[in-house]
Amino acid sequence: MLEKLSGRVFLFCALLSVISLLLIVGFVFYKGSHPFVAEGYSFLDFIFGMDWVPSEDKFGIFPMIVASLFATMGALILGVPVGLFTAIFLAEIAPKRVAKIISPAVQLLAGIPSVLYGVFGLAIIVPFLQNNLGLVKGQSLLAVILVLAIMMLPTIVTVAETAIRAVPKMYREGSLALGASPIGTIFKVVVPAAKSGIMAAIVLGLGRAIGETMAVILVAGNSLILPTSLTDSVRPLTTNIALEMGYAFGTHQEMLFATGIVLFSFILLLNFVLAKIGSKGGK
């Protein structure tokens, strides 16, 4: 009797994560789709609209979508090479003593609350850009890119390192026995063999970058213009939600949930890509 009951309880606990996911998706999509389903707003105008003026009933998030995509891509371009090379270094050529310093450093970098990256960005990166690029305001797309690139480093390093370490020793030995140099072996044999794990690392880093909010608010400048250069002040999707959720109500609030849906869609797309990579790696 007790045995049977406990099995049920365990099952229920396990199902709670399914229930939570359904609730989250359900509530965000229900709230966010309401203006388009029931209030006659056009979804296309929402996605491709250039103006976001809640007081005048204008809800267009195209500049924010562009800002989010540019910021994430930029962070990727800077963060992936550095993170990947650090991972290769740790897994393949680092002397033990050096690795013993770097690994905890990466672990700490991963644990630092994201807000502090924003504080650092505002105190150091923003003034640096302002002074050296002659900007009126240092809070810019470039500042966001730099902060996000730093934040995605630990994710990329740890996941990619695990993937590279998982490559069987035989591969390396075979390559070396054929006369390839150690570095040639790493880049021509080991890295290609760890490709799916490395892709997963990049996608996870991407997820962290596109979802980051509080650090970005501090360095983005939050202007509502369509970014045309790295020095423009931007407002990514996440920032829009956090900045206005405090006082928004009615349609305005629902539009923030709709912004959340767009963000969610990007994440779902990433998860899908990740799952594809995972199943490929399994083969």
Added chain:
Amino acid sequence: MRKFKDHLLRGCLWASAFLTVAVLIIIVGYIFYKGFRLIDFNFIFGDYSPVGHGGIWPMIVTTLYTIFISLIIATPIGILAAVYLQEYAKQGRLVRLIRYATESLTGIPSIIYGLFGAVFFVTTLKFGMSIIAASLTLTIIVLPVIIRTTEEALKTVPQSYREGSLALGTTKLQTLYKVILPSAMPGILSGIILSIGRIVGESAAIFLTAGTVAAMPDGIFSSARTLTVHSFLVTQESGDIELAAAVGIVLIVIILILNFLATFISKRLNKADY
């Protein structure tokens, strides 16, 4: 030519690793340099006041509240869920669904959790902006962490333990409580430590669910701000980098202690294994 290329690549590898460490040292160094002057007994244990830099005791208490409430809910649920997945379930569609849901939860950005918490716990369940609303949101955030680490820990418990115990005539439940869970304890503990780190570092979800009231909370139903939210708000509102950095020092020290504990436990775990 090949030699040159090899040297160049090797140089890039060293340079990247060096850059990663340099970034960490600069960030942590800057925060300590900027904030350490403010750290004293009154700053840590004093009440908050809007004049000057104010104490941060209310924020520490709020942070402890959120850790305590979220873990007290998430830990048993997470452990039992992992037990179901590892010890009870027949592998099949249901288990795959649960795994998929758990993985998806990990990937959702915290601002989305914040949106959900704001509409579900704050508005629908009428908790208002409060510590309890934030803690329940955090519960969902750390649940996948606890499930995953507990599952990993359960996997390392040798099959012979289960068989030995069952052969002695115990029931499945007795084996679970007396044999399996105790030997999976170190792994479960490191999952809890990871979760504490996640809760301490979380900001966006808490910002939307607990609000920003800078005072000692009256209880779990009052609005309050955690350390991270405090650090964020003083930076955004008054540009008080010194204060933000001082709060940052407290946060980094907490993270360092948690990292140390996690390493310590996993070392003990490995020793026990071999």
